[in-house]
Amino acid sequence: MPTTSTATLTERYISATVRSLPPEVQDDVRAELEASIADAVEARREQGEDPQSAERAVIVELGDPGVLAAGYADRPLQLIGPKYYLAWWRLLKVLLWIVPTFAAAGVALGKVFEFATFGETVGAVATVIVLSIVHVGFWTTLVFAILERTATAPRWSWNPDRLPDPSDPGPRRADLIAAVVFLVAAAGAILWDVLRGFVRDDGVPVPILDPALWPVGMGVLLALMVGELVLAVAVYRARRWTTGAAVVNTLLAVAFVVFALYLLLSDQLVNPGFLEYLAVEHAAGLAEADARAAEQGGVMNVLSVILGVVIVGSGLWDAIDGWIKAMRARRS
Template sequence: MTELTDRYLFAATRSLPAAQREELSRDLAERIADTIEARVESGASTPETAERDALVELGHPAALAATYSDRPLVLIGPRYYLTWKRLLVFLESFVPATVAAVSALGLVISGGGWEVIGSAIGIGISVAVQLAFWLTLVFAFIERYDPGKGSATEAADTLGWTPEQLPQLPELRRPHRRSDLVAGLVWLAIAAAFLVWQQFGIVWIGGERSSVPLLDPDLWSFWLPYLLVLIALEAAFAVWIYRADWNWANAIVNVVLNAAFAIPVVWLFIEGRLLSPEFVALVEPHLDADAEWVLSVLFVAGIVGVCAWDAIDGIIKAARGGGRGTLSFPGNRSPQRAAR
């Protein structure tokens, strides 16, 4: 098998349970080999193009996998199911959360109290349901009145699928793409720069930036340097993960780093020592007690939620034996896997 066939097998089997993955991969590999041989013998393809032509003939790997695994794509209809699913997942990934966040901000500004949280969650759920309903209705209408009917494998034509769109094989030695590492380091650099920049004033009064700092200047005696050191450790840890992958030791280190950030920040905030007195004095006249309580809950929940999510994500990757690159599938011929 070549890399192109391996990529096709990976795309077709990655969403299946492990028990089905090996059998389907083996069957597909045999079918691809037979198709290549048949095309070459019949003269339909040259030996150089037979593999790509065979994959085009087989069609979209997700649609083909559905026919093998008794998971017919029938919610909308085989012709448009993949297009509907891809668009639905894309829209649901950010539209409800964005609408809920904007609604919560508007309710807080208008003087809303603790009930803002429940209202925002309700709005987000409502938007998600409405979005799914109307998108499905549109595709059902298209499916009903479109004269061209097709099978699941013909959905590739609807998606404009080609073998060049196949996902790259996961790399066991480099489970995280370099772009992810760079993005993480950039965000850490921005966080460090913000800690320094905010000290020179982050409040705008009358259209001009004031010298009022956001964080209490007294924190420079220990806690702000502590956070800068912690950011440096996070950067070093990100590089280490890029090079070494996830394991239980690294997952524990990740939990410790997240706790080392979340616990002091939340404690300082609850004790009233995180924000500068000047900043609090400027903001308090514009907020009532309920608004202050809501913003405080959102801040604490945000810090705890982000850190907990990152810690749990590391634990899950360690439990799976590593990051994205440790996915086990037939056809993965990386050097590390072959050495096992």
């Protein structure tokens, strides 16, 4: 037979409140609640309410014991509160622009080298975009949720100096972060290609870029990336694009395009060992792709043309973008 609890409503409420509190404060909270509930019940009884109704009304006014306990323990009841919400949201927006883009580009490039069909490439790219969005959202939120519960106070604070000028078209911090992430990722990809390899043959890395480029050729490419990084930092510190910055940006873009095209046209960009690997490991796919692209000179010629267009297009856009920003800053 079920037993009937003899504990009063007040005792049950106080027990539910203090059970999740640290042991060292439970007795003090229990005594405080007993006194405050007793006083509130007595005040209602003096107004003519019966004891049970008065006790129940006081308990209802106090609310959920879990919420009351969180107040005593100074414990947040939200995943991310106002203390970190804006920092979380700003960082999340930046990462959601950058990470899925680079992940999709990397997967698409890998599928091209695997001679995958268009459908397979689209499916792989769509999958990695969805997964990267989920992972970025989950891990970023998890970090800030932990900070919400462990950090005593944020290490940054807002001040009026951070107010933007409505007419200022200058570079934002997000622009600098995006430039830094892109350049670091590009440099990391070059180093990963030679040290670990995006393509491996029986566990042995097969670099896509010609190892003969080291150290001079790769040194030039990395130096150009460092130049772009220094320019991005300088523009951010100056808070505006100037004509001089646009000129430097154009020179860096032209230098990159000329150097990369020279390597591509002289067959010094792609590792011959990588081409041999494709010819052996993907002979059937390569033959089929060659047959389809016979009128264009073969699949390797098509890939070279595509890569050349990408190189020229990216350099041209980089130069034009710098001049557009400089002209906007000048008009303001």
